[in-house]
Amino acid sequence: MNSLRLSLFALLLMSSVAVAEDRVYLRSSADSRTPEVYVGQIDDYTGQTLKMTTLSGRSIEIPAAKVASVESEWPEAMRAAQALFAQEKFAEAEIAFQQAYRAEPRGWVKRMLIAETARCRRNLGRNDAxxxxxxxxxxxxxxxxxxDAMPLAWKTGEPDVNLHRAAIAWLEKTDSPYAQLMGASFLLSAAERTKAIAALERLKSAAPAELALLAEMQLWRTEPPARDADKTAARRKQIEQLPANVQSGPRLLLGDALARDDQHEQATIEYLRIPILDNIDRPLAAEALLRAGKQLELMGRPAAAKRLYREIITDYPAAGVIGREASSRLEQAGGASP
Incomplete structure (x- = not known):
């Protein structure tokens, strides 16, 4: 009898394992109302290709550009880490993601966990790590x-000692366009600015398409302020060529260009796109809200500006200097209380 129960238990366990399925959702075409879905087991997922074994046992390869999202049986440790990240407990989330990484056997999920670790460190201001x-x-x-896990600078500010040292080392990695892009990005505000500009010019011409475009957008930071509506419109189109998850930094620069052109309402809209569309880079989102608030003040809408400053204080508790400036502007702004 005991052996029968053990056999039944083994069968149930095998059944529960078989039920565990990965789902791959493809990007909807213009004439499709529902996304196409593949179900089975993901064998690997890179920036080029997703390899999968379907429920029927067929091996397929899907171009990564067609993949909208994936679902899987995420381990409890990974779900706990994601919950900590959502609560903006980034230090605890980083540790939890690393624990999940050590226990995870699937290579494609391990890469996902490395990306999550990098995002935690960005939100903690540890861009070198x-x-x-x-x-x-x-x-x-x-x-x-x-x-989107790659740290890049999108506003002026000299890097701290650790980041400065790391950025110099990255810039010297001539075999890695990713490393050079990161290094040049942070060194635009340092003594190595000339070397950084030269590296970005090379990347703009020779790097893979998305990195070349990001390098060109970093060079926008080096240009003198100018009012040029045609250039601004062209840059908006360039931003839209990027994956949605890396558009926020360039949109901050676009908002700045619109603000310099006294297009305060359009600048505000551009800044507000960032916290609405990007919930990953919290410091950048807080900066965008602060700049949007300033534009609203210039338009004579202090009550609306106050709402944004209060949002920074309430929803971005780790904003640091940005939060302190939001508190100061909240006290100084005129108009009715929000």
Whole structure:
């Protein structure tokens, strides 16, 4: 009787394992109302191709550009880490993602966990450590789909000692366009600015398409302020060529260009796209909200500006300097209380 129960238990266990399925959702075409879905087991997923064994046992390859999202049986450790990230407990989330990484056997999920670790470090302001994690990611997959995990500077600010040292080392990695892009990005605000500009010019001409475009957008930071509506419109189109998850930084620069042209309402809209569309880079989102608030003040809408400042204080508790400026502007702004 005991052996019969053990056999039944084994069969049930095998059945539960078989039920565990991965789902791959493809991007909807213009004439399709529902996304196409493949079900089975993901064998590998890189920035080029997703390889899968379907429920019927057929092996298929799907171009990564056609993949909208994937679902899988995520381990409990990974779900716990994601919950910590959602609560903005980035230090705890980083540790949890690393624990999940050590226990995870699937290579494509391990790369996902490295990307999550890099995102945690970015949100903690540890861009040097985030960059090292990202380079480990591209060493495993040179065509990574997780470009949003790459730390880049999109506003002026001299890097701290650790980041400065790391950026110099990255710039010297002539065999890695990812490393050079990161290094040049942070060194645009340092003594090595001339070397950084030269590296970005090379990347703009020779790097893979998305990196070349990001390099060109970094060079926007070096140009003198100018009012040029045609150039601004052209740059908006360039931004839209990028994957949605890496558009936020360039959109901050686009908002700045519109603000310089006294297009305060359009600048505000561009800034507000960032926290609406990007919930990953929290410091950048807080910066965008602050700049949008300033534009609203210039338009004579202090009550609306106050709402944004209060949002920074309430929803971005780790915003640091940005949060303190939001508190100061909240007290100083005129108009009715939000």
């Amino acid at each position: 985030a960059g090292e994690a990202f380079l480990a990611l591209v060493a495993s997959d040179p065509y990574t789909p997780y470009l």
